Every structure is written in C-alpha cells, then in structure tokens.
Amino acid sequence: MENHLIHIDIEKLMHTANGPMKLTVKTEIGSGELVALFGPSGAGKTTLLRILSGLTDPDKGVVKFGDTVWYDSEKKINLPSQQRNIGFMFQDYALFPNMTVEENILFAQTVKDAKAASELISIFGLNELRKRKPSKLSGGQKQRVALARALARKPQLLLLDEPLSALDAEMRVMLQDEIRHAHELLGTTTIMVSHDLNEVFRLASHVVMIENGEIKKTGKPETVFSDNTISGKVQITGQIARIERQDPINIVTVISGSNQIIKVIAFDSDLENLKLGDQVMVYTKAFNPIISKLG
C-alpha cells in the first residue's frame, strides 16, 4: 500500500442557521486509517468532507493527498472531484434510480470489469438484488449498494457522510461490521462523519472531534473521549438523555451507544456544567468490576 498522508489546512466561512461560522481545520490523516469526524450537527463535519471531495470549495488553504495537491488557494489549484479518485457515500445514498443495483456498480467503474463488479456484489451480499432498482430496496440494502458503488472505482480515499444515521440500531451494528470489513479488506483510507459514539468506538482508529468549526481534540477514540487524569476502573461514555429532580438529589439518565441506559445519582453541584445532550463519561473507581462471559 502506497503511503498517502492527507494534509488539510483550510478555512471557510459557513452560513449556518445560527449565523456565520468559520470552519478552520488543520490536521493530517495517516494512510489506511479509519477516521471518524465527530461532533454535534452543524459543526462543519459534512462541509469538511465535501471540501475533501471537491464538491465544496474552501475560501483558502491547502489540501494535499500524498504528493498530489488537490487544492491550493495561493497556487490557484483546484482539482475537480472527477480527478480525485475518491469514493463518496452520501447521507441519502444517491443511488441512480434509473439503474439497477448491478448497473449502479458498473457505472461507477472507471474500467468496465464485470468480474470485479460481481465480486463486489457478492462481498456485500447483493446477489439476489442485482437486477432490482433502488426504489425496491430497504434502507439497509441501499446502504450496502451505496458502499459497494463507492468502492467500485477502487478509490484511494473513502468518504462516508453519516453512513448509518437512517438505520435502526440492529441494522446499524450489522452495517458497522460491513464497513469495518470493507476497510480491513481493502485498506482504503476512510473518513466517516458520525455523531454516534458507539459507532466511533466500534469503527474508528482515529477521531477528529470538531465543534463550532474548530478541531477540539484528535487522537485514538479512548484518548479523545476519556479524561486521562481519572484512574477509573470502569468508564462508559454516553449522552445525557434526562435529568430528573428527586430532592435532595438528581437522577441523570445517560444513554451509551444506542442501546445502553445508565441511571446515575448526581448532586446539584455535579450538575453545574451539565445539561441535556452533553457527552459525558460515567465511571466508578472504588470497586473492582467483575467480568463474566455472556451466554
């Protein structure tokens, strides 16, 4: 595998629902990584993905893929999407309604290769569906076709825009495995927009946390989401779903991933910086947790 370090240093003024916001991103992404762009909606994750793909132009800066300059505002270089050899999976999947599953994949190939298309169709378990039009597919099936199509031209960089947001929890876990599978199989550098913690932990080797248009933290998921000063024995990250007042204490409900609900007792002083929707860590340090095999 060739080494293609992705170098990003861009600025763009975005017009959001909450007024103008400046997207400033300076980071590097290693070859073969599976990177999650994590952060609240409206933080600029999708815009960053579109800038990488060439669908949106930044105001200024540089985007380099290995030695190839994709964008350089000073040198007036802006390689069109067509020449960037990427695979982009859209939030709405953007399957071509006039083509069958097979035709969607064949259309995506740079050099027509029916055998490679068949292989891809088999890998993603689409054999039964190859002659179907996208309108006759379920959400999960569409997602698989979209992923297969994005990989059909053997891209050097795979960009996934909230690939699993439209699916239910069970389907999500299944397809997370498929994304990880595809990544292990092909070793393509993959950048994925997500605001699902569970997804990030399951898939990503590296996290770029974006808030209000700026990178807040980068690193391995465990490091980004855990406060290292705490020597907790059990750490669970999640999101505050409910805060109930039961004098003199509060009961905070935290949802971890998409299916684990944890209730925690908190005093008023604990709640000072906390509000609904905050990403939090639930940890315990006094007891030794017991581990046992399931089933």
Next chain:
Amino acid sequence: MDSSFIQTLLLTFKLAFLTTSILLVIGLPIARWLAYSKFRFKPLIEALVSMPMVLPPSVIGYYMLVLYSPKEAFGSFLENVLNVRLAFSFEGILIASVVFSLPFMVQPLQNGLRSLPDSLREASYTLGKSTLTTFFRVQLPNIKPSIITAIALTFAHTIGEFGVVLMVGGNMPGETRVASIAIYDEVQSLNFATANQYAIILFIISLVLLTTIYSVNKKQEAWKII
C-alpha cells in the same frame, strides 16, 4: 377531403414536428444552464425565455417581421449574403414558432432537473464522470416525465399557435397556411363544414397530447426518486 385540406394538415404537423425537434436540441442546454447557474442576471434571462407566455403573439410576430425585414441589419444580411427572405416563408414561421414555444420546452425540463436531489449529480462527479456523461446517463433518464411533458406541450402549443404565424407567414397554401389559420379563413368564407373538420382534428390531437402529459405525471408520483 380534398388535397388542400391534407396539405394544410401536413404542413401543420411538419411545423410542429420541426419546431419540437429544434427546441429539444436547444432547450436542453438552456434548461440545464437555468437549473444550476448562479449567474447574477439569471432572473433576466429566465424572464426573456418566458416572455412568449405572457406577450400577445402579435407582439412577437411584429418583432419577428421587423427582424426579417431587408431594411434591418439581420434581414439585409440574410437577403444580400445568403439570399434568403424569411418573411412569408415556411422557414420564417419555423423560426418564429421556435421562439414562441421556447418556454414550453425549457420550463418543464428546468423544473424536472431542479427536482432531482443534488446528490445524484454530485455522486456521479465523485465517481469520475464528466458533466456531459452525468447529464445524459444520470440526469436525463431520471426526468423522463418532464421530457415527455416538454415535448407534448411544445408540439401542442405549436399546433395551436395562430397570431405569430399569421403575422409572420400570412396565409399561403402549402407554405405558411397552417390549420389554425385555415379555420379562420374558412369561417370568413362561410365554409363551416371545412372549418369544422379542421377544428375537430385539432381538438382531438390536443386532448390526446394533454391526456398523455397528465397520465405520465400521475405515474411519476409513484416512482419517487428516493
């Protein structure tokens, strides 16, 4: 039915067919440009394209006559350099009806293109496909109902036009005498039977074309894009 009746009908269809064909070729790029361009003066261009829908046909006819006149630059160029005279000729009414039916071709196509999610176009670009390939392989096949509507509307509107053809072409049998003008002419000469024959044929054709449009658009609702 006598031969002049057949001749007039054939001429009417020839005009409608050629107008529709020419407009399909020039309407597609215009519709594409109008659907996606961010040009500052686009509303002005859109207004110009749509003008024939609101202007009296006689106004268009008048300007076309002025344009064709050998006393004006364009007309004298045609006459002196190319040795063509457009006023009161078939070519003259053909050009005039292309101008007059332009919005009926462009608007359905433009609306059809706009109704497609941007992601379809963008997905094709990220797959390395050129704008031309994307237009013909991804965008056009997914707006078939709009294309059928545009063709049927243009055809029907050209058959139905009266004022422009009368101003620009007059009423010359075999050259510029189309069915709508023939009806007027026959009624003036109190030949109600012939007028009635023309009228019934135009009525039925228009009904068939519009029914086609509505049934195609009804089906479209069933094949939602996503």
